[in-house]
Amino acid sequence: MQKVRVGLIGSGFVAAIHLEALRKVSGLDVQVVACASPRKAELFASQHGIPQAFSDYRIMLDQVELDVIDICTPNHLHKQMILDVAAAGKDVICEKPLTGYFSQPGDGEPIGETVDRQQMFLKVWADMAEIREAVGRAGVLFMYAENWIYAPPIVKARRILSSIENTTILSQRAEESHSGSHASYARQWSLAGGGSLLRLGSHPMAAVIHLKHFDGQQKNGQPIRVKSIVAETGKFTDIPGVAQAGTGWVTHGFTDVEDWATATLTFTDGTKAIVVSSDTILGGVRNLHEIFHVKGVIQCNMNPNSDLMLYTPGHEVIGSEYIAEKLETSGGWQFAAPDEDWIRGYHHEMQDFMECVASRREPLSGLELACETTEAIYAAYLAAASGTRVELR
Known part of the structure; x- marks a missing residue:
């Protein structure tokens, strides 16, 4: 049976849901071998039987043999993690939303009451273009976790x-x-x-x-x-x-x-x-x-x-x-x-994603849907x- 090695970034509500779904995948030997979270990695790993835990996902990427990374973190962290995971040559699963507008130097506070929505729209568009380019350059799969x-x-x-x-x-x-x-x-x-x-x-x-x-x-x-x-x-x-x-x-x-x-x-x-x-x-x-x-x-x-x-x-x-x-x-x-x-x-989402990683096919929910959804929201x-x-x- 073909093995798929998964690294999980995050230790919250969605990470637990994804983990349980991954463990119900059939026809493949799916192993969640590591997780990373700044504060709760060791606790999450011990609670869920994950062999290795890291406080920094970049160390996990560097030290553990992994096929795919599942990003289950707060929204403002998604973009940089996608770029880093793709650069490491690993397939990417990213929980919704793909990305968003969070802040830029010079923005007033609070963001939602001071920043022009046109500025937000254009920045998100540029960020999505950067994600597309990084994923394409790396030749990795991108799976958008839209259940x-x-x-x-x-x-x-x-x-x-x-x-x-x-x-x-x-x-x-x-x-x-x-x-x-x-x-x-x-x-x-x-x-x-x-x-x-x-x-x-x-x-x-x-x-x-x-x-x-x-x-x-x-x-x-x-x-x-x-x-x-x-x-x-x-x-x-x-x-x-x-x-x-x-x-x-x-x-x-x-x-x-x-x-x-x-x-x-x-x-x-x-x-x-x-x-x-x-x-x-x-x-x-x-x-x-x-x-x-x-x-x-x-x-x-x-x-x-x-x-x-x-x-x-x-x-x-x-x-x-x-x-x-x-x-x-x-x-x-x-x-x-x-x-x-x-x-x-x-x-069903994780079944499709793991089969995609194993067979190198594109998922039903991929980067195109992620980008068009984010564009529509902004x-x-x-x-x-x-x-x-x-x-x-």
């Missing part, structure tokens, strides 16, 4: 669409929302690169773009791309009535990032998509994608879904058993998650700030 592309409902939607003759995706409505991020860095533009639109909206944004790529490939062998964007953002947790409510259920403390956003995409064929993201939604994570095509409707309900529903009169009944991500209570009627990571595509930021439509093509 929605691999989620079973989205995969089935693609198969259904491919089986229907002469259909066209007319519009899409896609959303990821919940009550606020696990990570403290998510509240600052200088570390996160944006708010809910970037952190949450990158999932549905990638999915609607991916499906129009697929739509075009089915018709004439060419992807249909984003032509223009209009958008709005909001910061609901600054509204006096919200701040005074003080429930503790919705995350507060966002400094200079939005906690709500919506973007409307127009594609080059004239069709549309609406992307919604919010850090102010109670009731658990919402991962929803509706597809309206010429011959029907497809609804993809990753979360919540009715695979398993349960009722208890109070939260104390369930005890410590996990129900679903971001729930405020386990009491009442609940949409429980039999296997949350599976339905959201993490297992175009949406520019559109929201300027109150205008931003043309991309």
Whole structure:
């Protein structure tokens, strides 16, 4: 059985999800042999049975025989890590988003309230060009860890669409929302690169773009791309009535990032998509994608879904058993998650990535999708700030 040796950079929430998914890959001998994190590498390694731990990922790259590196770090670290990993000749997996605007010398503080969105857009564009050049020069694979592309409902939607003759995706409505991020860095533009639109909206944004790529490939062998964007953002947790409510259920403390956003995409064929993201939604994570095509409707309900529903009169009944991500209570009627990571595509994502490394083929979710998604998000930021439509093509 062919061996694939993985090095993991990061020791947080996403790193743990990726690690479990990697260990469920079949048909290959996948070995997570090392991890790197400035503060928690040894603890993470001991908790998860990883043989080697490093405080500096560059030492890991230099000292350990590895085939692929999985980057699961805060957003502001992605670009330099991608460049370093590619320069070391290792294949790259990078958690979403690809990159973002964090700060430049001379920027005022806080970033999200002082820096012009056009400046952000142009810098992100230049950074993506640098990443493209580095990956191409090194001849390594780049795998964009956008799990929605691999989620079973989205995969089935693609198969259904491919089986229907002469259909066209007319519009899409896609959303990821919940009550606020696990990570403290998510509240600052200088570390996160944006708010809910970037952190949450990158999932549905990638999915609607991916499906129009697929739509075009089915018709004439060419992807249909984003032509223009209009958008709005909001910061609901600054509204006096919200701040005074003080429930503790919705995350507060966002400094200079939005906690709500919506973007409307127009594609080059004239069709549309609406992307919604919010850090102010109670009731658990919402991962929803509706597809309206010429011959029907497809609804993809990753979360919540009715695979398993349960009722208890109070939260104390369930005890410590996990129900679903971001729930405020386990009491009442609940949409429980039999296997949350599976339905959201993490297992299938890592299966594809490991097969790509082993066989040297390109992934379903690669650098093209990563760049177009990031471009669309920063175009949406520019559109929201300027109150205008931003043309991309």
